[in-house]
Amino acid sequence: MRKILKLFFNRYYTNGKRTIDILLYCWRKYIDWVYHISFGLFAFNIIMFIFRWRLPNWVFISLFIFLFVIMALVLYIGVWHSNVTSRQIFVLFEKYDTLKRAERKKIIGKYAIRAALAAVLISSGLYVLTINNFILSLINRMYDVADNYLKYMPWSIPNGSQTGIVLSYHTLKPLIGADWFNSLLLLTPIGAIGLIFYNSYATGIAEKTYEKLVEQWLGGRYFQDSVLSNIVHNQDEKGQANLVMGLNSKTGEQVILHANERTYHTIIFGLIGTGKSATILIPAMLQDMENMKYYLLSYCKYLMKVDEELEQEFFSTEFERKKKRRELLEQWYNNGYAAELTNGIYMTEPSGSMYGTIVKYAHKMGFPDEMIWTLDPTNPGTGAINILDGDTTQVKGAVRDLFKRFSDPSGTGSSFFLNQEGQLTDNIITVIKEVALIPDAPINYMLKGKSPTLTEFSNMLRSSDWIEAYIAVFEQLLNRKKRLFEETLKKHEEFLEQEKEKWLEESEYNREHEQLFDTILRPENVHEAINAFNDERNKLENLQSSYDYFINAHQLNSYTEEYYYTFDANVSGLKAVIDDLSSSPEIRRVFFSQSTKDLDIVLKTGGMILVNSAKGVLGKEKSRMVAQMVTLVMQNAAQRRLPDKSPFFAFYEDEKNGYLMPGNDSNFLDESRKFHVPVMHAYQHDEQIRDSIGESGADAIKMSYRNAFTFQQTSTKVVEFINLRSGGKHYALKETKRAANDDLLAGNQGNSSATSEEVVEEDNFTARDANNLEKFQVGGVIVSDDEVSNMIYLTTSPHFEMDISKDSFVSHTPFNKVYGLGEEEPEIAKAYKLWRAEVIEYYAQKESESHLYESDFTEEEWQAIMDVKVPNVDSNVNDTVGKKDDSPSVKRTILVNESMTEHRENTSIREEMTEDTEQKVEVDISEIPPVVEDEQTVKSKNDIVELKDKEITQRVILAPSSTPETVDTQNIQAPNQEFELPQELSRVAREKATKTLKSNVEQMAIDEEEGF
Incomplete structure (x- = not known):
């Protein structure tokens, strides 16, 4: 048979x-x-x-x-x-x-x-x-x-x-x-x-x-x-996202993880030198890269088919033809034509060894650099990735996670990052993301129409000058949004009136129960219109909330007669995280710049994202930061893919215990399946996971993997886990033989033998079984044919025994090679050219689809935007608008901030003088509105005592200024320092200081009444 x-x-x-x-x-x-x-x-x-x-x-x-x-x-x-x-x-x-x-x-x-x-x-x-x-x-x-x-x-x-x-x-x-x-x-x-x-x-x-x-x-x-x-396994169709794990050690049959079963995720345990990367991770990625070639060919065939169909149709304009072509090309993704294919891989690991091997193999297979996005902090020419790319809501979550993870050495999250810090983070992101939509604004001259980066986030976190500049532009965006919303509101009300009239004319019952139109009985198109209108209103309210947040935080320092920002948040803690990240030039070159590629486009159209977290160069903590930041960005981007329709994009992460994030990783493993993102994580042993995220966290995250393997000489906890994953026990037939020790020739009944059978339960996998595993052999359990398999043992093949690893291997011609006349161009090269042209089209489309230009604003709004200049980054970070710069060698650009008129209308701004001239300019405070006592940083004696008792230091002044007489040049405070009365003051001194504040406020009110 x-x-x-x-x-x-x-x-x-x-x-x-x-x-x-x-x-x-x-x-x-x-x-x-x-x-x-x-x-x-x-x-x-x-x-x-x-x-x-x-x-x-x-x-x-x-x-x-x-x-x-x-x-x-x-x-x-x-x-x-x-x-x-x-x-x-x-x-x-x-x-x-x-x-x-x-x-x-x-x-x-x-x-x-x-x-x-x-x-x-x-x-x-x-x-x-x-x-x-x-x-x-x-x-x-x-x-x-x-x-x-x-x-x-x-x-x-x-x-x-x-x-x-x-x-x-x-x-x-x-x-x-x-x-x-x-x-x-x-x-x-x-x-x-x-x-x-x-x-x-x-x-x-x-x-x-x-x-x-x-x-x-x-x-x-x-x-x-x-x-x-x-x-049993469909190997007739090439390019499917199936993965051959190895050969069954007992039967010689190929053990295959089908595309759907890969999304149940795989965990691999193996001590140093057992072959996790050499026998499983690298061979798996090589298979995915082969499947990526087939994806390019399939996409090419689809493109040519679309073009053939379009040639049979008539279009009055070229615009109509391009529009129709774009709609048909989008069906490749929206209809799931490539849902069983693989279009990319993402890999991160700390040693750099596997990273270098995959880059080398990718080039040998013909993949051009345009399809390989390398992130290597140790390489000055590395690519960069921006954590602020993507949807604003998801970016907020990613940046929040960033601060939570990096605010303590363990990386598991800190209690200092609470709601106040999260609110400040969200509002900064809202402002800089919205302002970045205006590529021609002077404040965005470094962004060139792309997303803001951590540099812009840091600028706004540190300096009042940057806050004022951003809020000035943001106000014009808000004005535009309000103007458009008024038009939307008018059209919406007219639409509801028309639909209501139609609804009333439909039946006598409707006319008798007119009030039912505002219930669930209203037509479906009215429901949709109301939901769309509510979405627009919520977006406007969100922008207004962020604007009010900064406006309400803008206050007057009665001592220095200067304006500053104060927030109920630990700005120093947030700044410390940014400082820690930016202190390393290797990390800055990867995360504080614009992304060299668009992550959403890569995940959609295909490519490789290869990351070296460089533990040997950066050290354990910095390497953890790099890996976790990239992981956060990748996880958020993966969940922006089209569910159930997207091609497969495999995630490989080696030595995962070094950058585990219990909440994020567990949630991602639970959710990524529907986005066709199979995950394969490699650990050394179970104890590392428990040491990183604790007992409960380790148990929770391990339950997210349904395919599990281990190499030889593993820990007891891993044996227990594999045994549990395989069902724990199985039934076996145990034979028991009885025989006497009497003389076999005596013929008595006592020397007869008997065999009895008994059904007993035995463990599927034991420590003895683990120790008996051979070199490059693994034991484990998978989801096979949509059912949990019995305990299986695999014989794997290391990549260094494959042809591609040998010097005699003839590297494939790069896909992007330019062929001359008379040269035959391979199919893969043709496919790559067509694919590349479409990728460029996606980039061009994304660059123009959401930007705002002069035509989108009124003349007054646009002029206000153009009047806002970029703060001089060389100026003292402690300077605030309204204070003279003490650096004679620097000439500051004056910021005209129209958005602060409610707080300091008609206030003259002191200009900085040149190096040879230092001139004092009086501030016209005649039009400053009375400042009531409850708006001061220090309100009363009772407030001071309460602050001391609770030891709250969240009232932070961004960029506090000091007069030249009080500046200690030897001990200049870092920006965002806290401003509060010294704790060592006695009660009497505190009362006196409070009275002085009150007196200053009262004098300001009197001066205003008298016209000074």
């Missing part, structure tokens, strides 16, 4: 149908046919036996051979049917209808019993047929001869006496046997066979001695044989 399957059925599809379905269908029909005719044949033989009908010899021989062949075949096919059915995944001839385990068990049992019963009936029929045709007739003839002999033999048998033994004919005839007696005698073996079957049923089935074993056998996919690889 194996040879037949290999020669004639060595493929997944046959004539458009699954080969396994065709085989099982034919086998089941044959078993059913034999099962039914076996009853008729047996009955026919019994009738012939009863009536002593004999068949001609040639008929008997032909019938005997026929019955013997079909009996042998039904037994053989019955066995193979059970074996192959154990690997059946789908209902026969149904494409997606999965066959349940319980149904599969019923089918195996049903046809196994039918095949066995048919064989029993046919063999019994053969026995009866042979007896009736030959043996019984022979014995009957022997009876006739014996009977005739007895009739004429002497009546006495001499025994030495005169008369001898006298036996009459009537006495001897019954001993010879009549016809019925001979028939009964010859049919006795059939009864014996029946008795044996009944005894087996009574002891083995009725008493359920082996029921657990049988159930376990039928329930599992027990038949693992290489002959079934091609008919």
Whole structure:
């Protein structure tokens, strides 16, 4: 059968149908046919036996051979049917209808019993047929001869006496046997066979001695044989996101993780040198890279098909044709045409070894640098990735996570980052992301129309100058949004009135119950319009909230008569995280610049993202920061992919324990499946995970992996985990032999031996099994054919034994090679060119789709935006608007901030003088509105005591200024320092200071009334 399957059925599809379905269908029909005719044949033989009908010899021989062949075949096919059915995944001839385990068990049992019963009936029929045709007739003839002999033999048998033994004919005839007696005698073996079957049923089935074993056998996919690889696994279609993990160590069959099963995620345990990266991670990525080639070819074919269709259509303008073409190309993604293909990989690891190997192999396979996005802090020419790319809401979450993770050495999150810090972070991101939409604004001259970076975030976190500049532009954006919203509101109200009139005209009932229009009874299009309007209103309210946040934080320092910003947040803590990140030039070159590629486009169109977190160069903590930042960005971007329709984009992370994030990683593993992002994480041992994220965190994250493997000499915890993942226990048959030590020749009863059987439970995987693993062999469990497999052992192949690793390997021609006239261009090169052209189109489209230009604003709004200049980065970070710069060598640009008119209308701003001139400019405070006492930083004596008791230092002044007389040039405070009364002041001194503040406020009010 194996040879037949290999020669004639060595493929997944046959004539458009699954080969396994065709085989099982034919086998089941044959078993059913034999099962039914076996009853008729047996009955026919019994009738012939009863009536002593004999068949001609040639008929008997032909019938005997026929019955013997079909009996042998039904037994053989019955066995193979059970074996192959154990690997059946789908209902026969149904494409997606999965066959349940319980149904599969019923089918195996049903046809196994039918095949066995048919064989029993046919063999019994053969026995009866042979007896009736030959043996019984022979014995009957022997009876006739014996009977005739007895009739004429002497009546006495001499025994030495005169008369001898006298036996009459009537006495001897019954001993010879009549016809019925001979028939009964010859049919006795059939009864014996029946008795044996009944005894087996009574002891083995009725008493359920082996029921657990049988159930376990039928329930599992027990038949693992290489002959079934091609008919069970679809290897006919190239490029699918399947992954060959290795060969089954016992059967030699390929162990394949199908595309869907890969998204259940894989965890690998292995100590140093066991071969995690060499035998599993790198070979897996090589397979994905091969599949990426097929993706390019498939995409190319689709593009050419689209262009052929468009040539058959007529378009009045080129714009219409391009628009139609773009719609058809988007169907490649939106309709999931490539949902089973692989278009990219992401890899990060701390040593740099695997990173370098994959980069080298990628080039050998012909991938150009344009498809390889490398992030290597140790390389001055590395690419960069921006954590602020993407949707504003998701960016807020990523940056929040950034501060939480990096605010303590363990990276598991700190309590200092609370709601106040999160609110400040969210509002800064909202402002800089919105302002960045205006590429022509002077404040965005460094961004060139792209997303802001951590540099812009840091600037706004540190300096009041930057806050004022951003808020000035942000105010104009808000004004524009309000203006557009007023138009939207007007159109929305008109639309509702029109729809309401239509609704009232539909029926008398509607007119009598006009109020129901504002309920769920309103038309569907009205529901959609209201939801869209509410979305616009919520966006406006969100922008207004961020604007108010900064405006309310803008206050006057009555000591220095300067304006500053104060927030109920630990700005120093936030700044410390930024400082820690920016202190390393290696980290700055990766994370404080614009992304060299658009992550969303890469994840959509395909490519490689390879990261070296450089633990050896950066150290443990900095390497952890790099890996976690990239991971946060990648996880957020992956969840922006189109669910269930996107091509597969595999994530590989080595030494994952060094940069685990319990909340983020667990959530991502739980959610990434629907975005077609299979994850493979490698650890050394379980204890590392527990040390990184604690006992409960380790247990939680391990449960997110459904495919698990371990190499030899692993820890006890890993053995327990693998054993648990494989089901924990299995039933086994244990034999016990008893034998005496007496003389074997004595013949006594004591030296006899006996064997007893017992069904026991045993662990699927033990420490002994782990230690017995060979080099490059792994033990584990996977989701195979959509069911949890039994414990399997794989023999893997290291990448350095593959052809691509050898010097003799001929590197493939780069896809982006320019071919001259007369040179034949390979298909992959053509595909790459078409793919590249479409990627460029996506970049161009994204650059223009959301930007705002002069035509989008009123003349006044645009002029206000253009008047806001970029603060001089060389100026003292402690300077604030309204204070003279003390650096004579620097000339500051004056910021005209129209957004602060509510706080300091008509306030003149001091200009900085040149190096040779230092001139004091009076501040006109005649128009400053009265500052009420409750708006001061220090409000009263009671407030000061309360602040001290609670030890709250969140009231932070950004960029506090000092007069030249009070500046300590030797101990200049860092920006964002806290401003509060010294804690060592006595109660009397504090009361005095508070009275002075009050007095200053009152004097300011008097001066205003008198016109000074």
